[in-house]
Amino acid sequence: MKNYKITLIKGDGIGPEIIDEAVKVLDAVSSCCGFNLTYDEALMGGIAYDITGDPLPQETITKSLNSDAVLFGAIGGEKWDALPREKRPESGLLRFRKELGVYANLRPAVVYDELINASSLKPEIIKGVDIMVVRELIGGIYFGEPKGRTADKGWNTMVYTREEIVRIAHQAFRIAQKREKRVCSIDKANVLDVSQLWRDVVTEVSAEYPDVELTHMYVDNAAMQLVLNPKQFDVMLTGNIFGDILSDEASMLCGSIGLLPSASVGEKIGVYEPIHGSAPDIAGQGIANPIATIASASMMLRYALGEIEAADKIDYAIKKVLSEGYRTGDLAQFDAKEVCSTSEIGSIIANYIQR
Numbered sequence: 001m002k003n004y005k006i007t008l009i010k011g012d013g014i015g016p017e018i019i020d021e022a023v024k025v026l027d028a029v030s031s032c033c034g035f036n037l038t039y040d041e042a043l044m045g046g047i048a049y050d051i052t053g054d055p056l057p058q059e060t061i062t063k064s065l066n067s068d069a070v071l072f073g074a075i076g077g078e079k080w081d082a083l084p085r086e087k088r089p090e091s092g093l094l095r096f097r098k099e100l101g102v103y104a105n106l107r108p109a110v111v112y113d114e115l116i117n118a119s120s121l122k123p124e125i126i127k128g129v130d131i132m133v134v135r136e137l138i139g140g141i142y143f144g145e146p147k148g149r150t151a152d153k154g155w156n157t158m159v160y161t162r163e164e165i166v167r168i169a170h171q172a173f174r175i176a177q178k179r180e181k182r183v184c185s186i187d188k189a190n191v192l193d194v195s196q197l198w199r200d201v202v203t204e205v206s207a208e209y210p211d212v213e214l215t216h217m218y219v220d221n222a223a224m225q226l227v228l229n230p231k232q233f234d235v236m237l238t239g240n241i242f243g244d245i246l247s248d249e250a251s252m253l254c255g256s257i258g259l260l261p262s263a264s265v266g267e268k269i270g271v272y273e274p275i276h277g278s279a280p281d282i283a284g285q286g287i288a289n290p291i292a293t294i295a296s297a298s299m300m301l302r303y304a305l306g307e308i309e310a311a312d313k314i315d316y317a318i319k320k321v322l323s324e325g326y327r328t329g330d331l332a333q334f335d336a337k338e339v340c341s342t343s344e345i346g347s348i349i350a351n352y353i354q355r
């Protein structure tokens with residue numbers, strides 16, 4: 001029987017609660033599909049800082065690089081907000097992504113028919129929305145030098161090199177070839193030099209993909225177009241910060257940020273993580289929506305392990321459970337037949353798979 005090694009990073013806030021549900025579902029699907037998963041936990045974020053003094057212990061990097069994939073919950077919280085930047089949970093996550101070289105963050109935003117009433121937008125605007133945000137993840141303003149602050153001044157630098165833009169653009173075009181063959185590249189080329197380079201390089205790379213239509217859009221307009229007419233988008237190619245913001249916005253087309261998964265991939269091991277954070281406001285209450293993490297586990301099976309049947313089973317079970325009206329609190333107002341806790345909805349999805 002095939003055996004895969006998965007590094008589990010639960011992190012802070014709701015991280016442990018949502019990862020536990022993803023593991024429940026993974027265990028159900030692996031026993032149905034005839035493979036085995038071995039989990040090894042590793043620390044990151046505030047909890048790692050509290051235990052080791054470092055938000056990203058070396059052991060976490062080593063374990064992750066020696067596994068087949070990483071399933072990640074979320075990090076951060078007010079408790080650690082006053083720490084110096086390099087000790088903060090968020091710095092641990094950024095360093096982790098850089099160490100693993102996961103330059104492409106794939107964030108699908110798909111509107112489920114079952115949740116068509118969960119968006120504040122009209123059903124006719126969102127029905128059928130299926131967007132893939134391809135977000136550059138280890139460059140841009142998050143990493144550029146110089147950065148720093150004094151009492152009276154704070155500064156960061158948005159930098160992209162040609163090489164960084166080329167590799168993320170190839171990802172976007174290759175993904176588009178398997179979809180509707182449309183890439184909309186998002187930038188702020190009317191103002192930023194770095195965006196002018198971005199636009200030129202994306203255009204150059206597009207010459208290798210004559211079957212894919214390329215358009216460009218300024219990020220401010222893109223934020224507006226996403227709620228005006230989201231179906232115009234197939235693949236949205238973005239830099240680091242623009243993709244961070246637009247994917248949170250896109251989650252509200254779908255109904256809740258608790259639904260959106262992601263895959264962070266590059267040359268080495270991939271990291272599979274919900275797009276949301278540690279949600280300190282609801283942590284420990286058993287009400288977080290674990291579906292984003294369960295769907296991230298499905299992306300892990302599909303992309304990292306090639307267990308397509310198992311991934312399909314999870315995706316189908318999520319849809320089925322939503323169609324039967326099971327909802328966590330974030331979606332309780334929308335055609336709910338039964339409002340469930342985090343653990344209940346995880347069990348219902350796992351049981352559905354085992355039926």
Ligand SMILES: NC(=O)c1ccc[n+]([C@@H]2O[C@H](COP(=O)([O-])OP(=O)(O)OC[C@H]3O[C@@H](n4cnc5c(N)ncnc54)[C@H](O)[C@@H]3O)[C@@H](O)[C@H]2O)c1
Pocket residue numbers: 014073074075076077078090093257258259273274275276277278279280281282287288289290292330
């Ligand atoms: N990848 C990550 O680990 C990650 C991502 C984003 C934010 N963060 C960190 O998380 C902390 C909180 O940040 P924030 O509040 O801006 O963003 P957040 O995504 O944690 O929460 C935003 C809002 O969405 C809700 N929400 C998020 N996930 C949910 C879920 N699964 N089910 C139901 N509701 C959910 C929260 O309750 C909150 O009201 C910060 O420290 C931030 O830096 C971490």
Ligand SMILES: CC(C)[C@H](C(=O)O)[C@@H](O)C(=O)O
Pocket residue numbers: 076090093094244275276277
């Ligand atoms: C916590 C933060 C560093 C992170 C990001 O901005 O990438 C988060 O918002 C995300 O979307 O994963």
Ligand SMILES: [Mg+2]
Pocket residue numbers: 244245248275
């Ligand atoms: Mg974010």
